Amino acid sequence: MLNTVQVVRLPDRLPIDVDSVSISGGRDAWCWDLRLSLLRAEQIAELTPSATGPRQVEVTLNGYRWVFAIESFDKGQSFGQLSVSMAGRSVSALLAEPYAPARSVEVDQVRTMAQLANAEVLGSACTVEYATVDWLVTAGAWYFDSLTPMAALIRLAEGAGAVVQSHPSDPLLQIRPRYPVSPWDRTTTTPDATLQDDIVLGERLQLQSRPIFDAVIVAGEQVGVAARVRREGEAGQTYAPQQVDQLITHLDGARERGRNVLSDRGGQAVVEADIPLFHSPLELGQTGLVLPMQLVNRVTGAGAWIGLATAVRIEATRSEKAIEIIQTVTLERHYTDAS
Template sequence: MPAVLNEVTLVAALPAPTASVAVGPPLVDLLFDQPAATDANLVFGANYIAPRDDVVVLASLPLPVVAIKFIPPARAALLAELPALTVTTLLLRPSVPLDVTGASLPGVVFSGEVRYYSRTQRPTVGQTAHAWQVAAQTEDGSTQGQQDAAATPAGWDTFWRRTLGVPQGIEHRLPPVLAAAPEQRGARHQDATRLQDSTWFAHQDATRFAATRQGLFQNAGPLRDTTRFRHQDGDRTKRAGRVSFWQIARLLTERQGSDFQIASPSLKGWSVRYQDAVPPPLGISVWVVPQPPAPIPCYTPSAHLLFAALAPADSHLLFVCENHINPPPPDGEPVVVPVRRVYFVINNVTLYRVSDGAPVPVFNLSLSLDASSWAWGFDAVLPAKAEALVAGSASGPVELVASVNGTPFRVLAESISRERIFGDASIRISGRGRNAVLAAPYAPVMTFSNTEGRTARQLMDDVLTVNGIPLGWAVDWGLTDWNVPAGAFAQQGSWIDALTAIAGAAGGYLIPHPSAQSIRVRHRYPVAPWEWSTVTPDFVLPVDAVARESLRWLEKPAYNRVFVSGQDVGVLGQVTRAGTAGEVLAPMVVDPLITEAAAARQRGVAVLADTGHQLEVSLRLPVLAETGIIEPGAFVEYQDGSVTRLGIVRATQVEAGLPEVWQTLGVQAYA
C-alpha cells in the first residue's frame, strides 16, 4: 500500500541519558531525552507522547528490542539508517502511509507481514444472531373458560296466577234488573204563530218571495248502549239500556219572506285617463348625448371700440364684459313644494363615457352620500355586452357621467363584477365620485406641515398643491376661519386625509360637488339644535309629496359642557351650553389644530349638539323639479301628522330604475 511518513525527529527512551547504540556498521547515534521505560521497547517520537501509535515496527535487533513505535510526525528514512534491522511486522495507520510493495530501504529486511490500520469504518460482513428462534407450530387453541350449560326445566316464575271466580260480586246501588224506562223531554216553548211583517222602502213595493227552509236533521233511531263492569263477566240477561233523550222529530216547514225583489241591472261607465298602449315599431334608437352648455363669450366679435364712460385721468382703458350677467343674490326663501293631487315627474337617466361620449346602456343605478363620506358612492347594473365600455386600463378606471333628471354626476368605475343567470347575463359596476383621485389608491402618501403661520383656509389651499402648483381643485369654505401657528399642522397621508383632518378639527365635514372639481366645507351643525326655531328651512315638504316615512328614536347622553384643547400649541376652551348649569361633562377633546377660541367653540358646539333625545327620520320621495336631488347639510321641514318637524339632512340615496326615480333622505331631528 502506498504510504508517506511524516517527518519527525527520532527520539528514543533508553536507560542512559546520552548513549550510542551500535546496531552494525555504519553506526547510528540514538538520542535519548527521557528516562528508560519499564519495558524493553524503544519509543521514537516527538517531544510528547500521543495517546495512540501510528507505526509499530516489530524488528529483531542485536539489542533486546521487541518493538519500535513511531509517533507522527516520523519518516521511514530511519529504517534505512538501522543496519541489520529485520522487520517482522510493520503496522501502519492512516497518518503514516508507506509504500510497502516496492519498498527498498537499505539495511532493512522485511521478513514478516505488513498490516495497515486505516482507522476507517468498514462494512462488517457477518451475521447477527437473533435472540429468538423459530417458534414451533402448536395445535393448541384458545380454551373457553365456560362449558356448555345444561338445559334446566326451570323457567321464570310469575308472581301472578290465574284467579278463580268467586260468587261474591261488587255491590252497587242499582236494582238487580234494569228495566228500560223510556224518558221524554218536552220543549219549554210551543209553536209560535207566524207573524208577517213588512218593511217598506222608499223605492217601491217589493214582491214577496217565499223560501222554504228544511230542518238539518232526519229521523233518529233509538240507540242502546250497554254498560259493562271491569271485574268479572256480568250476567248478559241483566242488561241496562240507555234511551235517547230525544224523540222522533217532526218535519217543520217554515217560510221566510224577503222584502226585496230582483234588481234591474244599471249600466254605468268608468272613464280613465289612459288608453291601450301601442308597441313601438321596429327601428333604431338614437342616443342623444347631453353636452355641457358652451360658455357664453364675454365679448361679441367686433372691431369697433365702444366707450361707455369718460376717459380716466390715467389714460387707461377699462374693458367691461358686455355679456356678463350677475346672478341674483339668494333671497333666503325656502323651496316650498306645493300640495297637489297628482305629482307629475318626467324622469331622465343616462350614462355615458367622458372620454369619447359613448353611451353606456344601463338597467338601473344608484348614488349615495352621507355626512361621514367625502365622495359620492356609485353602483349600476349593466348588460353584459357593455363590459368593454367600462373596463379600465393600466392608466386607471373609466370615468363616467351619470345624469339623473338633469343633475350630472362624474364617477369612476372602480370595480366590475359579473353575474350570469340562465338566459340572462349582467355586470355590476361600482365606484366613487371623481374626487376619489385625491385618495388612495390614486394619491401617494405624503407628509403635510406648515413651516409658517397660516389660516385653516390657507392650509387647505396648500394641501391641494404639488410643489406649489395647484391641482385644480377649489375649496368652498363654510367655517369660521382661525389662525394656525407654524409647526402646529402635521399630517401624513393622501390629500383627502389632510383635508378631512383640517375640517374635522372645528367640527366640520366635506361635501363633494357632483361634477365640478370643488369641495365644500360645512359645519355639522351650522346652527345649534336648541336654536333651530330661528332657522329658515331650505325645503318644505308636505306629507303628500312623501311616499314613505319611517322614524327611529335615539337616546344619547345629555352633555352640556365639554373641554376642548390643543396639543403642543393652542388654547384650552370650556364650552357650555347656554341656559344650563354645565354639570354633565362630556369627554375632553384634544386636537393639534385647536389653536384659537374660534376653533374651540366650533368643535365644542359639534360635541354638545349631538346629545339628548333625537329622531332618525327616513323620507322617500321622487326627484321633483322643485327640489332636485337634496344633498346632505340642507334643512328640511316636513309634516309629521299634526306636528311640524325640522331636521338636517345627513344622508341622500338616489335609486334610478326607469321609469321610476326615487331619493331617500336620512334626516336628523330632535323630539
C-alpha cells in the same frame, strides 16, 4: 311624471345604456357612491380603465348631475345571460387611496385653516371651499405622517368640528360644519327644503338618545389654547368627553369645535322618508334633490319639525313600462333642542 336617466362616458359623451342606477351620499361620507347595472353587458369594454386612470361617467337623473370615476365591476351569468354591474365614487376619490400617495408634512409657518386645506389640493384638478370658522394655526402645530391629501383634509375638518363633502358634479370639496345650524337655532332658520305628507311614499323612524351635555373642554396639544365651551343660558355642569386636537390654537376654533360637540345631545330620532325625485327645474310646491347637510321642514298632519338631512340615496330602476326614481332622505330630528 316621466322620469329620465342618462349615463354618458366623459369626455366624449358616449352613451352608456343602464338597467338601474343607485347613488348615495351622506354627512359621514366624503364622496358620492355609484352603482349601476349595464343594459348591454358588452359595454363593459367602454368603461375599463385607460392609460390615464379610471374612466369617468356623467349620470343625470331627472336633470340632476353627478360625475363619477368607475373603479370596479362585477360580472355574473344566469341562464346563459351575462350581467354586469359597476361601482364608482366621486372624482375626488383620486385624492385618496389607492390613487394618491401618502405623504408626511410639517408646516413651520403660521397659516389659516383655509390655507392649510387649499395646500392639500395643489396640483390636482380639485379645489376646496372652506365654509366654516377659520383661524390662524400656530407654526409647527400642523403636522402629519403618511396621509393622503384626502385623509389630511378629513383631519383638518375634524379639527374644526366639520366634515368634508364632495360636490355631486364638480371637482370641488366643501369643508362644512357637522352641524351647519345648531339644533336650538333651527326653528328660526329658513329651511332648504320642505317634505309634505302628500309626497312621502314611506317613512321609518328610529329613536336614539344622548346625554344632555351643556359643556365641553376643548384644548390644543403641544401648543394652542384650552377653553371651556358652554351652551349659552345653561349651567355648564354636564361635560361631554374632552376634545384635544393639535389644530386648536385659537379660541375661535375651540368655540366652533365645542358648538358642534354640544349640538349632538339629548333625545333624537333618525327618520327615513321615501319621496319622488321631481324634475329640475321644479314647479311650484315640488321638492327636488335633497342634499346632505340641508335643513328640511317635515310637515305632517300632527305638526311640523325641522331636521338635518344626514344622507340621501337615489334608486333609478327600469321596467318594461317605465323608469322609477325614488330618493330616500335620512333626517336627524332633535327633540330636546329643536322640537
